[in-house]
Structure formats: C-alpha cells, structure tokens
Amino acid sequence: MNASAQGDDNVQGCRCDLCPLRVDRQHKRPIDDEIHPGAAVLFIGEAPGKHELEAMRPFVGASGEELHKYLRQAHLTRSDVDIANVLLCRPPADLDDYLKDVADRNIDRAKANKERGWREADPGYSPPLADPRDCCRPRLMRYLPDKRVIIPLGGTALEAVTGLDKISFWRGSPLRVEQFADPPWGYEGAVGSPLPVRQPPHPVRGDVRETRAEDEVWVVPSLHPAYTLHEGPGRVMRGVVAHDVRKALRVLKDDRISWTEPNLTLTPTSPQAVEEALAEAAAYSLAHETAVAVDIETDPHTPRRQTAMWMVGFSWGDAGTFIIPFRAVSGSTWWPDAYQERIYEALRALLLHEGVKKVFHNHTFDVPILERHLKIGPTHTPAVGEEITAAEVERRRPGVTNIADTMVAHHAVCSELSHSLAFVATLYTDARFWKDTVKDGGKWNPSSDEVFALYCARDCLTTWRIWEGALRLDLRGQLPGAKSPVDATEVYEHGMQVAKRVLMPLHENGMRFDLEKAQEVRKVLVVREAECRDRMQVLLEPTDYASRMLERAKLAKAKDTQIRYENEAVHFHPGGVWGIRCALEAMKVPIQERTATGLLATGQEILAKAAPYASSNGRDFVRLLIGTAEGKAGNVTAMGWRACVKLRTTYLENPSLDTDGRLHADWRMLTHTGRLASSPNCQNFPAFMRSVIVPERGCVLVSTDFARVEWHAQALMSGDKALLKLFEEEDPHDVNAKLIFGERYITAEKDVKKRLRRLAKSFVYGLGYGATDMTIWENLVTEWPELKPADVRAVSKRMKALYPMWFRWRDDLLDHTRMCGYLRSAIMGRVRYFLGGLEATEVLNNKAQACVPATARIHTDRGFVPISALADGLHPGALAWTGRRYAPFSVLRMGDAEVYEVTLANGLVFLCDARHALLTVGVDDYEWVEAHALRAGARVCLSVAIPHDVGGVVDAETAYWFGRYLGDGHFSLIVGDHDRTRYAVTIAFDKRDASAMERCRMFFSAHGVTASPYVSGTTNQASVDAVGKDLARWWSDLGAVPNENAHTKRVPRQVFAYSLAARKAYLRGYWDADGSHAAPREPKARCCQRPLLHDLLCLARTVGCEAWIQGPYRADEHGHVAWELRFVAAQLDGQLQRGPGGRLRMDARAPEFEIKRFVAELPPARHGPAPRGVPRAYRTATQSTLVCRMRRGGSVGLYTLRALFGVDLPYYPVEVLSVQPTGRVEPVFTLSVDDSEHRYEADGVISRNCAADAANIAAIRLYDAFTPTPEVRLVNQSHDSLTYECPEERAEWVAETIKAIMPGPYHVRFNVPGYPNDMDVFFGVDVKAGTDWSQV
Secondary structure (H helix, E strand, C coil): CCHHHHCCCCHHHCCHHHCCHHHHCCCCCCCCCECCCCCCEEEEECCCCHHHHHHCCCCCCHHHHHHHHHHHHCCCCHHHCEEEECCCCCCCCCHHHHHHHHHHHHHHHHHHHHHHCCCCCCCCCCCCCCCHHHHHHHHHHHHHHHCCEEEEECHHHHHHHHCCCCHHHHCCCCEEEECCCCCHHHCCCCCCCCCCCCCCCCCECCCCCCCCCCCEEEECCECCHHHHCCCCHHHHCHHHHHHHHHHHHHHHHHCCCCCCCCCEECCCCCHHHHHHHHHHHHHHHHHHCCCEEEEEEECCCCCCCCCCEEEEEEECHHHCEEEEECECCCCCECCCHHHHHHHHHHHHHHHCCCCCCEEECCHHHHHHHHHHHHCCCCCCCCCCCCCCCHHHHHHHCCCCCCEEEHHHHHHHHCCCCCCCHHHHHHHHCCCCCCHHHHEECCEECCCCHHHHHHHHHHHHHHHHHHHHHHHHHHHCCCCCCCCCCCCCHHHHHHHHHHHHHHHHHHHHHCEEECHHHHHHHHHHHHHHHHHHHHHHHHHHCCCCHHHHHHHHHHHCCCHHHHHHHHHCCCCCCCCCHHHHHHHHHHCCCCCCCECCCCCECCCHHHHHHHHHHCCHHHHHHHHHHHCCHHHHCCCHHHCCHHHHHHHHHHHHCCCCECCCCEECCEEECCCCCCCCEEECCCCCCCHHHHHHEECCCCEEEEEEEEECHHHHHHHHHHCCHHHHHHCCCCCHHHHHHHHHHCHHHHCCCHHHHHHHHHHHHHHHHHHHCCCCHHHHHHHHCCCCCCCCHHHHHHHHHHHHHHCHHHHHHHHHHHHHHHHHCCEECCCCCCEECCCCCCCHHHHHCCCCCCCEECCCEEEECCEEEEHHHHHCCCCCCCCEECCCCEECEEEEEEEEEEEEEEEECCCCEEEECCCCEEEEECCCCEEEEEHHHCCCCCEEEEECCCECCCCCCCCHHHHHHHHHHHHHEEEEEEECHHHCEEEEEEEEEECCCHHHHHHHHHHHHHCCCEEEEEECCCCCEEEEEEECCCHHHHHHHHCCCCCCCCCCCCCCHHHHHCCHHHHHHHHHHHHHHHEECCCCCCCEEEECCHHHHHHHHHHHHHECCCEEEEEEEECCCCCCEEEEEEECHHHHHHHCCCCCCCCCCCCCECCHHHHHHHHHCCCCCCCCCCCCCCCHHHCCHHHHHHHHHHHCCCCCEHHHHHHHHCCCCCEEEEEEEEEEEEEEEEEEEEEEECCCCCEEEECCEEEECCHHHHHHHHHHHHHHHHCCCCCCEEEEEECCEEEEEEEHHHHHHHHHHHHHHCCCCEEECCCCCCCCCCEEECCEEEEEEECCHHHC
16 A cells, blocks of 8 residues: 555555654654455565665565565565554654653653643643554554465564564464454544553463454464574574465465364373273373373473473374372372372372383473373482492383473484474464463463473373374485485484483582582682773773764763762773663773674674784784683683673572482483583683582592594595595504694693693694684684694695695595585484575585575576575476586585675676686686685686576567556556555556557556556657556566656566567666667667666576666756667667667677687698698688787687687676675575586676484493493583593492493494595593592
8 A cells, every 4th residue: 555645644544643753753744555456365574674765665585585485485475465564654763662662752751741740631741652663563453354364574563463573483483363354452532632541462362272253363373584684593593484384375375274272181080080080091002003101390490300291291183181180289198198199109100101102392302201290211310329229220220211302303303493282383383372371471380280291291192293293204315395305213213322321420420519619710700800800990981982983972871970080080891781781892802793773793703813813902802801712611710701700600609409418410411412511511611610520429420531532533534545544553643733733832841831732732623624814714723822823824725735635634524514405423324504694614514605595596508596585496397507508506505604796897796705706818718716805807718608597477569568668667556535545557658659559558458457648738648558457466466666757767577588588588678668779880779777777788688788887977957877778880780679680799809818728729820822731720821910910819709719619618707897796795506506617607707606323323322232231320411521420449340331332333424426425433541540630
C-alpha cells in the first residue's frame, strides 16, 4: 500500500499524530508496505533500513536478499506474499537505543511536570511520548483478517503480533493467534485523540491443537534475516531461518500442524497402577519395536548429586504417556515409604530390561540420578579405602541398559547448532514452545502438580517424536533435503560411549579442592589485579581519559557523577563498561569492530587483534587488561586484570563444592571438534592455580598427555618425509626453535630458552593450522615486541621449503573441504559443515580463499547466474565456464569479508575479497595475482566477448519490450478510490513511430493485458499504457520493481539467464529506446546512472559485443553527472541484427609472450612469392611486415592477430585503473571447479578458486582397563590430557597401564585424494604423577 497516498497524518490507520518518529525520523515520509490482494502469507520485519528508505519498500537490502532466497526455495516471488515492517519510519538510532531515549525523555517530562505542578489539563503540561510500536500496530492488525499465516521476523515483530517476548524461545513454534474484527485497543480514533492505555495484545490460546479455528491465524516466528548476516552465532542460524519459513509454508498448505498433546495419565493412585503402566510401556515397545522416552524432573536449586527426584515421565508415543510423581510442588512426599520401594522395583524392571530401548535427551543428567535413587549402575563407586565385595561391584555394574539419546544424536548430525530439547524440537517436530509453563518471572516455579506433570509429559513425548521421527533418518543420512547424505551413525555410537565411560564418571568422581591453598592463590591474584589496575592508571594519566569520562557523564545526565569528575581525580576501573571504552579511545587502540548497537567492542579476541597496531603504551595497556599467552600458560606475572578477576570470583571465592569437598562439574561433549566442555570450566586452570586440586589422603594424581598429537597426525597424513624424520628427534620443538632463533636460542638461559621454545611452538602450530604470516605476527608481537612481519615471512618461507608436502597437504585439504562442503575428522569421521563460514584454522585444527560477493554473476550453461542463487541450489546440475570449456562445480559459502573494488579501463568494476586471485598478463605467461596485490597498470584477463547461447525461459519478443521498458518505461502502483490498488506499465514513444506503438499494444493484448495508446497534442510524446489483473506478477517475475526511477533502475538478474536470442532482443529494445547513433562509427547510450551502464556492459559482452564506459560528463542544468556506454558500430549492428555484421574489433594489446609463441612457430620470412607449404596466413606483404615487427618486439592488437592470421587468443586483457577496499563487509562465495585449470568466470573476469577424538577413545579404553579397580578414578580431561586419582601404591601400575594402552593404535581416515589414508597410527604419550595437579 502506498503510504504517500494516505498522507502522513494517519497512514493506514497508524497514529502518526502521536508518534515521536514523525518528528525524530530523518526522512520525508513513511515507507510503503507491500500488500497484494489475495496473498495468504504476511512477513513482518522490524523497521526500515538505509536501503529500504532508498526504495521506499521493506526488505530490499542484504536482509531482502536473504528473504528472496527463502521465497525462491519455496518457488514463490514477492508478489505472492505480503511484506511489512512493525514501523514505517526509520528510527534515528538503533531501535532499542531509540526506545530507551523515548523512555528517558518521558522521565524528564514527568519530572518537569511535577516540578512545575502541572497537571494534564494545564496548558503547559507535557504528555508522555507514545511508543512508536503502539502507534504503528493498528496498521498491522488490519492485515490479519485476510491472512492465514504470519511470519514475524525478529523479537519486535513477534511482540507486535502476539505480545510474547524472547524470540529465541518462540522461534519455529507454530502458534494460533486470535483475530479481532474491530481495530485493537481502540486505536481507530480521530487525529489528535489520546492514545489508550496499553493493554495486552492478542492472546495466544493456551491449549495446543492441530487445527485452527476460523477466527485464528497461524503465526510461525523466526529470526530476522539481518541477525543471520552477523558474524558468530547469527550466521550459523541461516539454515534454521530457512527451515522455519518452509515450516510456515507447509502449515499454510496443510492448515494444520503435526502435533497432538500427550495422552497423559497424570496421577496414579497406587503402586499397582504404576506397575501396570510400566508393563504396558514395555509390552508396547517390544510389540511395535519402538522406544520408550524417559525424563526426570528435579529441583534445579539443589546440587545434582544431592537432588531428589520430583517425578519420572515415560512416553511411548500417541499410545500413552505416564507420569510417576515422587514429590509434590509443595515439597511433601507423594508416596508412603512402603509404596515407594515397590515403585522403585517396577522402575528397575523397565530400566534394566535389555529389550526395551530407553531414549533420553541428555542421559548423562538423568541416568546417574535414576541409578543413585534406584541403587543400580556404576555411579556407586566406593570411596577410597571402603571395603566392597566383588559380588557387590558386579551387582552394581550393569545400570540402565539399551539407551538412546536425542542430544547426542543431534550433535552427531550437526555439531554447530544448539542441542537443547526445545531447539531440536523445532527442527524435527511441530511442537510449540512449552518451557515457560513452569516458570514465573523467569524463575523455576511450577504453579501446581498438574502443570508440572504436563510439562514433564511434553518433554517425554517431544523426545519420543524426535527420536522416532526424522532424527534417526537424519542420523543415517537418509532425510530428504538434508545438507549432505552423510551417515553419522558411527559418530553417534562413539558419542554414547564417551557419555557412559567418560562424561558420567568425570561428574561422579569430581576433583578434590584444597580450600587453604585456594586462599593462598587468591591472595596472589588480588595483588596482581591491583598491580595491573595501578599500571593502567599511570598509562592513562597523560591522556584525555578524564575529559572523555566527564563528557560521557554529561551525555548520560548523571549529575552526581559529573560533579565528582569535575572536582576529583578520575580513577580508572577496568570493570566499568564506559570506563574501558573511554580508556581504549584515550590510548588510541585501533579497534574497528563495533557492537550491534554501534558501541566500541571490547572482547578479548578483538583487543588482542588490535594490540599489535597500537603504540607501545597502548600495547602495554591491552596486555595489562587481557594478559598474554604466557599468562594463559600459567605465569601469574603475565596475566591480565580480567583473567585474575575471573579466576578469583569463579573458582576461589565461591567454589561450587559438594558435601564431599569435591568439585563435581557438569561435563558435556557439545563442541564442534568433539572436545569435552565442563561447567564450571575445569580444563583451563593456569599452571600456578592447579595446586588447589589435590588427591584424597593416601592417593596421588597420575596425568597423561599426548605428545604433539595433532602435529604428528598431520605429518602422517601429509606423508612429508622431512617432517616425519623430525619426529624421530627427542624434542622436535627444540629443533624448530634453533631454526627460528638460531644462536640466541642455543646460548640462552634456561628460563629464556623455555620461553623461546614456547614461542617457536606457537609459531609452528600457527603455520600448521593455516594462519597467515600477519596473524602469526599479531599473536606473538605482544610478548615478542622486537618481532617484525618481515621476520615472520622469512621463517615461514624457510619452513615451507623444509616441509613442502606438509604445506601442500594443508592447502589440498582446504580445497577438498570446500569442494565437499563439509569436513570429516580423521579418527571418528565427525562431520562439520562450517555454517558460520569456512575458516582454514578451523579446518586444520587462515589461508584465505578467492571469493566474490553474492551479486557476482557466474557464467554457466544455464545463463549468467548470481553466485548466491547457485549456492541456494536453484540451478542443480549447472556447469561453469572456465574460459575454455564448461565444467562441474560446487559453490562454497566463505563467511563475510571486506569487499575490494577493481576498476578496469573499459569501465568494468569487479568486486571481490582481498585474497581473490585474478588472471593477469605476466612477463612470461599468464599469472594469478590476488586483488590486494594488484596495482594500477596491470592487465587483467577478461573472457573474450563472444556470443554464448546459454539460458532460456523468456521469448525474444517479451525480452525486447522488457528492454524497451528499461530504456523508457515505468512500472507503477496506483491507489484508486476505496484504497483499491492496481499496477500499470507505461512505455514511452515518439508519436511519429506509430507502427512501434501498435506492435507494443498487440504484444500486451496477446498476454491478456489491456493496453491503450496515449498521444500528446502539443509535443511528440506518446506512450502505451498497460493495465491488467496479472500484470504485477508477470512484470515482477521478469524482474521489474514498482515505482523504479531513473536513479534506481538496473538490469534484473533474470535477464542474464535469458537465451542468447532473448538477451540480444533485450539489448535491442533498450537501444531502440535510449540509444544514439549521432556518430556513425561510435554508437552510444548516455544516462546518469553508472551502475545501469555497467550492467549493460556486462550483458553486451555475453552476446559478443565489446563496449566501454566513458565519462563523467555534465548532463543538464541541474548538474547531474552523466556517463556513456560506447560500442563499435559494425559489431553492435551485427550482433543485435540491426544491419549487416561488421568485423569483430577488440582494442586490446596482445600479451608479449603470446606474440613470441606465435612468431616462434612461423617459418623465416621470404621475399617474393611464397612457396608451396608455407602457411596461407603468411603470404601477403602486410603479414610479412607485421611478422617483422613482432620479431623485433613490437606490439600487435588481438583483432589484428585474429583477422590476418586466424589466431584466437583465449583472453581479453584490460588495464587496471585502480584497486581499493570499499569498507563494506559482505557474505562472499567461491566456486570449486572440477577442471584441471580450476577456473571460473565471474562478471567476465577469469578467477580461481584429531586430538579430541584420540583422547576420548583413550579414555574409553582406559575405563575398561580400570573397571575391575574402582579406586582408580578419572577426575579430569583437559583437551588431550587425562588425569586419574589412585592409591599411592597403585600409581606405578596405573602409569604402566596408561603407557600400554594410550599410544594407540588409532585408525585414521581422511580421504584427501593423493595422500595416505586408512592407516593405523601411534602417538607419543607422557605420564607424570604428583601430590597435586600442578606437579603433573
């Protein structure tokens, strides 16, 4: 709907007269919603952005491209759906900040009214400002009666429609929202009437049903596409948002959801009822070969090992769900003691039944609690010194059998997403979010036993439906539409073994915490904190830090703070949010990153990255704040203030100790790499702090660690003989330290030598994991100040010469991963898809890859297609043009990168990332040069402009008139009486061209569109105006955008996928509308929009027309700058079939080496008639003259070589005018081409494109070895290190057992073509024993 047609008083029912954005916005009028009559789906965004304001419609920028992708996957276009925003106006700042500013202004108004004693009826009274969302909401409510599905994108949209907050909770949940026939909240008032008191919006029905009533609409919320464009967790969620949109459209099609509430037996009245229900569950499971889902509920405020079971739930699908309560919400017990033991026995019978599959979600939590209460399983490990018989050990050993786990299974399928039950449920079921039913104000507080039981029942039923539904298919790689057909069954089974033999023992055993030593360490940290803070204060004194803090206090209107800063010294506190930002700005630390709200980012990694480029004082300031790698390694004098505070507050002041004095962390295997994670983090204790972890009296700690396992594995897989020989040395890092530091290392003192060895180790591992030379320098320069980038490059060069196969394998592994789209770990085959973008350092444990932005057009046999469309799978089976032939390819998403702009002499502007390799003309051959290394004057190779007959779909006549529309047409949305809308296409003519007008009218009439001519009576202007019912869909599908103007028109992407005849017809239509033949041999087109001419240049080259852009020229009295697109007349007329074809002329100098190659193959020049056998192309005097010139080093044009000698060179070299970064960061892509040359054509330019698993397997094997001796306990796993606690007399036996089992073998399968695969390998192992953790 056109907002301008409504005026700006109350646009479409909005209360613009009360909205503060009417004054605060920085644009003239509200943007328009896109509402199409008959559309059943409504997408709702947040607020207009920069690109939306330019186009005056929602979702046209990067977020719009994401939305288009979702629609294309569903075979829909924008004209099939309605698109709106919560706000029609753009706030002057981030929406959350603006709303806070409105709230602050209301507080100031209230204070002023109170101070002056003004009341609402007084003339000077200042009423509170309305919330802009409330002012705009009535417009959204008007759209509901005609819609069947609403898709709110983002939290603001969700709250506007449903009143619910926390989009992360409700994302993907199908909701039913009641419609109101009347405008909500009495908003339909006259201009100037007061805004009613805000009331709750449409209530979401409390029950969960499959179908909706007639007065309801389906609502399927999801995340805003802009969030998925951000680095980090947002980017990972791209596929999830697409899944939500597909779910919403499926709900639209079926008008129902696949979900029913649990068939719940709520409160059994006797033990006999429990026994009968559990027997029924077992019988149903055995008869139907299905699982029984199990879930327990406990008190979340009680430590896990002391918590009581409140209830246990079982579900065997729609056949039944049964809840056994043990404690009421009030806290009273549910059963008499005599009944409880009988119920326990019935539970044991089911849980120990080997034929019944029990499925949990996170069984590492549920099973130990069940086994502890039922007195079964291995969780009853005896205390040290406790006497226990072998029979008792055997009785306790079996535990719950035949277990499945949906959390472990989903981690095996996709390790990068969340694995919570509510999240996984949105991917595999239509369950509505239910986790809020037992919370009150965000805290766990079930209102009744019935509510608590229903919550538990939904947990059970959801788990059962996930497992028995799509997850098992996904696990086996058999789910239709899965990202790749990868069977993750082996990874899942390994994860279950890790859970049973590693995770649960680690939690049950815990680590003993020495409180006296903890206090000693705490004192050391307090001293270091004060030292860091004082030294940072000294560094800030010469700066303008105090004035920055005072200015901040004034902006925040904090009067007390402002007075204190004006009268006292400003003391720096590193924990203050604004204090640290002002300090970093005062120290001039060059931080480029900003938060989502535009504030300076102060994260650890961001500061570490910026520190190398700061001054010496700035570098010292950052080091005192975040510390160095040496501090992380355990040197307290190198630790930063933040690390000291975190260690002190997390572990030393409030340790989460159990009644046994041990720290029982919650261990999980939910990382991307398969490494374990614990909460609190028990794996990254600094060395000096490990002394607080001690064994029980009479015991010792035995720790084992793999020696250089990841580096050794890479050596084995690469087959590098020099690197493998290095591992025969006693200390390979010592050898590399000598190579890097030379005599300085050999003659250094012991402490210095140790530090240099660690730096050398970091250097080598950085190279091995694909870090660039600059990344290595950035990581090391803080504690190695004298290091220069040139030093890193020199050492890197020497290392690559020493170990060439290692580095070649590293690059080939990256290419293989990009081609496949995922990476499988070497030992377990764990799959990772790099949803957040492919990073080389992630693959190898950053060699950058040539990438282009989403809009780059790739030359394929289906047409010239945007690479983003290829990435979305919209052209399956397409082949890419390499410059010589068509070849298969795969598209890889490479995350976000800064975009560089390469401007060529012919006017072509090519966009790519800094590392994109372009084919250039070198001295002796064509050379690949990365964009950041290109210089003005270099010559980049374009593909030769020859006609490529690819693509299809649109006929030539339609293409001609669509091109004519581009040159001199308009596509408009007209709002008539009673808000009725219609679309019209107008194409302008000279009234003397009556035949063309009649042809245009007949064209539209043939397509069922009414067209009528208009002829001016005073000028030569005329037009054909077309109006029709299906015109909007037809013209939009072609790529037209309503209300485009001369400054926004572009060649639609669809045109580049037309057939050759249609592309020629399109250009012919544009030329007939806007072309000029003022100079006979130099036809041209002039317009004020260079991007449009750039599109036309690219399109012209696809039909065999070379062209170039010239300008700028002053166009008119308004000072608008114009540009010209120029062609060669004969070539243009020949290719566009406007007359007899001329010779193909290309104004480009042939590469010198190509001339030398051609001349070397010719026989010597002869005088007189050419004898027989001499090539015909070398018989004329002109040819002989040119050959002599070429032999003397003269230059010849490509046209001359082709016309006189029949030589077709493969590329068209064009000089580079400039290369510069744009400052924009965008998603980038690349092609992996299955061709010997590995090339592809983008916009005409030729372009080119273990330890964690080993530690887990070792822990499993050692678990089996130590099972007969339960006094040997696994107490910690830190990356690839295992720590055991055992009696002192058994320490030697434990160490020998570890040395015999842990080295291997481990089966490695990497499947990189051309390298060793499927091998059994052994790794070195170090074993130490001591009386506290710091000694091992």
